[in-house]
Amino acid sequence: MSSETSVTVRLGILGCASIAEKIVRAVLLLPEIRLVALGSRSLAKAQEFAKRNGLPADAKVYGSYDEVLDDTSVDAVYIPLPTGLHVHWVLKAAEKKKHVLLEKPPAHTMEEMELMTSALEKQGLQFMDGTMFVHHPRSAEMHRILHNPQLFGTIREISGIFNTNMESTFGPTWSQSNVRGQAHLDGLGSLGDLGWYCVRGILWAFDFEMPYKVIAHPGTRFNDAGVIISCGATLEWKDGRTATFRASFLTEMVMRLMVMGSWAVLDIGDFVIPVKEDVATFQFNQGSAWVDRSTGWTRNTLVHEVKTELPQEALMLREFAQLVKGIITGTGKPNPIWPSVSKKTQAILNIVKESIEHDCSPITLS
Amino acid sequence: MSSETSVTVRLGILGCASIAEKIVRAVLLLPEIRLVALGSRSLAKAQEFAKRNGLPADAKVYGSYDEVLDDTSVDAVYIPLPTGLHVHWVLKAAEKKKHVLLEKPPAHTMEEMELMTSALEKQGLQFMDGTMFVHHPRSAEMHRILHNPQLFGTIREISGIFNTNMESTFGPTWSQSNVRGQAHLDGLGSLGDLGWYCVRGILWAFDFEMPYKVIAHPGTRFNDAGVIISCGATLEWKDGRTATFRASFLTEMVMRLMVMGSWAVLDIGDFVIPVKEDVATFQFNQGSAWVDRSTGWTRNTLVHEVKTELPQEALMLREFAQLVKGIITGTGKPNPIWPSVSKKTQAILNIVKESIEHDCSPITLS
Numbered sequence: 001m002s003s004e005t006s007v008t009v010r011l012g013i014l015g016c017a018s019i020a021e022k023i024v025r026a027v028l029l030l031p032e033i034r035l036v037a038l039g040s041r042s043l044a045k046a047q048e049f050a051k052r053n054g055l056p057a058d059a060k061v062y063g064s065y066d067e068v069l070d071d072t073s074v075d076a077v078y079i080p081l082p083t084g085l086h087v088h089w090v091l092k093a094a095e096k097k098k099h100v101l102l103e104k105p106p107a108h109t110m111e112e113m114e115l116m117t118s119a120l121e122k123q124g125l126q127f128m129d130g131t132m133f134v135h136h137p138r139s140a141e142m143h144r145i146l147h148n149p150q151l152f153g154t155i156r157e158i159s160g161i162f163n164t165n166m167e168s169t170f171g172p173t174w175s176q177s178n179v180r181g182q183a184h185l186d187g188l189g190s191l192g193d194l195g196w197y198c199v200r201g202i203l204w205a206f207d208f209e210m211p212y213k214v215i216a217h218p219g220t221r222f223n224d225a226g227v228i229i230s231c232g233a234t235l236e237w238k239d240g241r242t243a244t245f246r247a248s249f250l251t252e253m254v255m256r257l258m259v260m261g262s263w264a265v266l267d268i269g270d271f272v273i274p275v276k277e278d279v280a281t282f283q284f285n286q287g288s289a290w291v292d293r294s295t296g297w298t299r300n301t302l303v304h305e306v307k308t309e310l311p312q313e314a315l316m317l318r319e320f321a322q323l324v325k326g327i328i329t330g331t332g333k334p335n336p337i338w339p340s341v342s343k344k345t346q347a348i349l350n351i352v353k354e355s356i357e358h359d360c361s362p363i364t365l366s
Numbered sequence: 367m368s369s370e371t372s373v374t375v376r377l378g379i380l381g382c383a384s385i386a387e388k389i390v391r392a393v394l395l396l397p398e399i400r401l402v403a404l405g406s407r408s409l410a411k412a413q414e415f416a417k418r419n420g421l422p423a424d425a426k427v428y429g430s431y432d433e434v435l436d437d438t439s440v441d442a443v444y445i446p447l448p449t450g451l452h453v454h455w456v457l458k459a460a461e462k463k464k465h466v467l468l469e470k471p472p473a474h475t476m477e478e479m480e481l482m483t484s485a486l487e488k489q490g491l492q493f494m495d496g497t498m499f500v501h502h503p504r505s506a507e508m509h510r511i512l513h514n515p516q517l518f519g520t521i522r523e524i525s526g527i528f529n530t531n532m533e534s535t536f537g538p539t540w541s542q543s544n545v546r547g548q549a550h551l552d553g554l555g556s557l558g559d560l561g562w563y564c565v566r567g568i569l570w571a572f573d574f575e576m577p578y579k580v581i582a583h584p585g586t587r588f589n590d591a592g593v594i595i596s597c598g599a600t601l602e603w604k605d606g607r608t609a610t611f612r613a614s615f616l617t618e619m620v621m622r623l624m625v626m627g628s629w630a631v632l633d634i635g636d637f638v639i640p641v642k643e644d645v646a647t648f649q650f651n652q653g654s655a656w657v658d659r660s661t662g663w664t665r666n667t668l669v670h671e672v673k674t675e676l677p678q679e680a681l682m683l684r685e686f687a688q689l690v691k692g693i694i695t696g697t698g699k700p701n702p703i704w705p706s707v708s709k710k711t712q713a714i715l716n717i718v719k720e721s722i723e724h725d726c727s728p729i730t731l732s
């Protein structure tokens with residue numbers, strides 16, 4: 001076996017989803033990971049995708065997902081398939097001893113989630129979900145501010161909103177044509193697709209401490225297939241902290257996370273995907289005060305800029321590759337943090353869904 | 367009687383609350399309204415207030431509220447007393463045939479609210495609550511945009527947050543020393559003081575159509591006196607529109623109203639009291655789109671500026687004075703819009719409180 005530093009993680013991709021184009025581009029930016037195989041149910045589609053996205057000439061292009069998993073030159077797979085197909089292919093990947101980077105939301109239920117992560121864990125394989133924003137250096141910078149009590153005080157509440165108008169992006173029949181509108185493919189709808197990020201951002205800000213009570217908001221909307229297209233929920237922690245989120249396919253873009261502390265507020269207007277790739281911003285507000293007779297107020301807003309040489313998806317892939325490399329070379333073990341944070345996020349989504357199905361009853365977590 | 371144009375409405379004020387200083391300053395800017403009397407439980411306090419705030423030399427200063435109401439030279443009163451004292455003094459004002467401009471929240475219960483507004487109505491007197499922002503020309507400008515379907519599409523959801531750290535403004539013992547922490551004075555706490563504006567903003571954006579379901583968020587916080595110091599709720603309309611608001615005395619200032627439509631978003635970061643007195647802004651977002659491979663997105667933000675010659679509280683007083691003048695001169699009648707919007711706002715607050723008291727049960731409006 002070659003020395004650790006020269007090991008390159010060999011990646012396979014299952015499917016030609018549009019998000020895979022972004023991942024391919026990111027892989028090509030990284031020396032530590034190499035794209036060696038791509039599979040699609042249609043060989044022609046895979047070949048066209050490979051050509052259009054500049055796959056390396058020696059990358060193998062298959063007309064099935066199984067061939068990618070059977071390929072012994074593949075160390076790890078990226079799975080951007082619809083959620084409804086995850087269990088089947090992740091269990092197969094575990095059987096074939098491939099590490100897995102899985103698009104979100106990972107599952108429709110916690111049972112599925114546990115099946116997948118425990119299968120990988122038993123084989124000593126790394127699991128990571130495809131949540132990119134936590135890998136951006138902006139997140140690390142914000143985390144330092146949030147957890148500096150002198151600066152921020154106590155985090156008291158969080159508001160997350162991720163809305164985007166699917167009709168604008170995919171046309172008026174998106175609900176039939178896009179996987180996000182189909183119960184067997186993306187059964188959690190806007191809750192899984194957009195709410196996932198809100199919940200992940202909320203848990204991230206609270207260092208992944210779980211809430212003890214969750215309540216869905218009234219007014220959940222469904223499409224004709226019964227898939228959630230607009231929803232929201234409020235979470236409560238034992239010490240009185242709260243977080244509220246909204247996730248809708250029906251409005252103009254809103255992608256905001258606001259973390260409200262006793263002495264300061266962090267406000268991120270593009271928390272999931274920064275508007276620009278090379279520099280991301282966030283606002284820090286502190287020390288607002290009423291002016292004379294409350295006829296106005298001082299708003300002290302500092303705009304922080306955080307540059308990044310690599311886009312956040314490349315930083316995610318680099319983190320994944322380093323863990324896989326460690327396992328391959330015997331110097332590391334699967335990092336349990338990644339399945340853990342993924343399971344916590346998934347658990348909240350499923351509890352919100354449960355509350356929706358029970359007329360917005362509060363659900364207490366055991 | 368003098369001709370209508372030369373009639374000046376003669377205002378009395380009950381109490382020396384700090385908000386009264388702002389109103390006095392506004393009255394002094396307006397030719398159509400004249401401050402003729404001020405009463406406080408302490409004559410010395412009233413005299414000191416009169417001197418400090420430049421009351422006209424001929425304004426009468428009384429050591430009781432009753433003397434203001436008994437003064438036949440007073441046409442209308444502004445009542446900035448704590449909510450718990452409103453019913454008593456508004457009923458007396460109605461008896462003494464004074465028009466009433468009442469600080470918010472008007473009441474602790476809908477019964478109180480109805481008592482006050484019907485007493486005034488029976489006497490042919492105008493009622494208006496002290497919500498200033500709706501009188502700012504910015505609100506009229508935003509209303510035009512919101513209700514232009516070509517520009518905005520359908521309003522789908524609203525998010526209102528009004529938080530302010532009372533400890534920063536009034537010190538660590540605010541909960542004992544400030545009226546907002548005391549059950550008999552401001553019994554609705556942050557729900558009445560801050561949530562009032564969120565609910566008013568939400569109803570305003572929806573042209574005062576009432577929701578059909580209201581649910582309080584879990585995690586309501588109370589002070590030692592049992593007064594709400596942090597809360598939130600979500601409202602649902604029959605056609606699936608929703609609105610979520612938060613109101614807390616425990617965080618750094620947030621004063622945001624976001625109205626989310628299918629094609630556009632209005633975002634107002636200082637909706638209750640504009641940061642600056644002479645010019646207020648709001649943001650209009652439209653036509654956001656993902657860039658290639660969703661590696662970023664275009665955010666199209668237009669910042670609108672709306673200038674005003676008079677501060678919003680003076681515009682409120684002018685509107686009130688014009689109505690009172692019409693009634694006095696016999697050319698107008700009490701405008702029922704103002705008690706109506708006030709009652710609707712109050713009703714929502716009381717339903718939110720009911721939901722809080724019933725473990726966040728959804729309350730359906732009859």
